[in-house]
Amino acid sequence: MQFTTAREFRESLNEARASLAAASTPSDELRERVTLYEQSAEACLRQANAHQSRVLYERLISILCLAGALIVLCLVIFFVFSRAEDEPPKVAKPFPVTVYLGTSKPTLHEAKVKKSCIGQELDGWAVEGDLAAPVVVTNPKGDCPASRFTLSDDVGVAVPVAKK
Template identity: 55%
Template sequence: MAIYEQQTGADQVQQEEHGASVRGAARWLVTSYAALAALLVAGIQLKGVTSITPEWRLAVALLAVLIALLATSTVIVSASRVLIAPALTWNDLVRRETKEMTRRPTTPAAILDETPPKQDPLLTELKWFTQIQPVQFTSPRDLREKLSAAREDLNSNPSDGLREQVLQYEQAAQACLQQANAWWSRQLYERLITLLKWSSTLIAVCILVFLWASRPPEEPAKVSKPFPVTVYLQGSKAAATAAKLDAACVGQVLSGWAVDGKINEPEVVTQPSGACPASRFTVTGELGVAVPVAAK
């Protein structure tokens, strides 16, 4: 009976034996990652999202949260594949071997090609592993055929020698499966490590983007009560005309009071100075600057 057609000890590898240390390390990494992610997310106040303005900032903030959640869920799914013990069977090994054989060159031109076909890394590792086994075989397919033949010989001509041979082949098959599953656990672990690096960076960037979008630049303080200022009108005549100032005020230094508007661009009421009449206008950057002075 073929090895893949019955549930033997070789097909029922103890799940806790192979890759246990790998899964333990993965569990520790995922726990640390989850704690760090929870600490970072705790600082984000999602309840204030709807108050974000303008709308494009709200869209950016929501997109950053969505990407961070998708990255976190991807890590959880990948971690579950590492934490759950893999269970490669002989069917999997034979399927990989068959796929590798179909990639081998068959035409003269392909055989003469200097570029060798890419080898399956698992089968390459098993080839080295077979050299330390007490029975001789070259591949999973070869071991399967030898085990099947030994079982047929044992059924037709029972003997202690054949029983010992079948037992050795079965033990070699179990050892190969354990090696294959340990290899697969390492591959999943390495993929998880790479994913953790990229996802951690992505989540950190998303958090920074969210904080930036949810906290728009603060507007300058506004004038809460009148205070004395000295206004230096350094702008052009066109800027004065736009502010509805008399042309005689251009280049003047005026005294007055800031009564409204922003601190950096206040609305002022100035006293007359020479030909410049008393005026009320906003001191923009194009027009000049208003400097607060101590009240007398």
């Protein structure tokens, strides 16, 4: 019972089934042969289904790998182009601030802040520059005259004030 093609096998199975159906009292040998052919056919179908499933699985895995790589590439491109700018935003129009000046005399002297203003809390306006180092104009307070200077981290801090 060796077959070289699927066609030969199918023809033998069909002949055995036809003989079994045609016989009024089929022999045990004929029944065994039909059973053996049907078991062989089922085994062939299981093997074919397993092979087809494996091929489809491998195709799915390759598609998922490509899709995953594409998603990662898109995320990298998104993060590269959506980075925040390195420079702080500019002062677009003047707004009120409270300026808290530091106590370092050399730093304040370089910023052209009067000695009488050292360590003071002054009212003023941020008028230009950027938010990290705005140019502020302060109102006079006590011995401290009105002045205009660039406010860096070493000089002091400008805190925006809500308008009344």
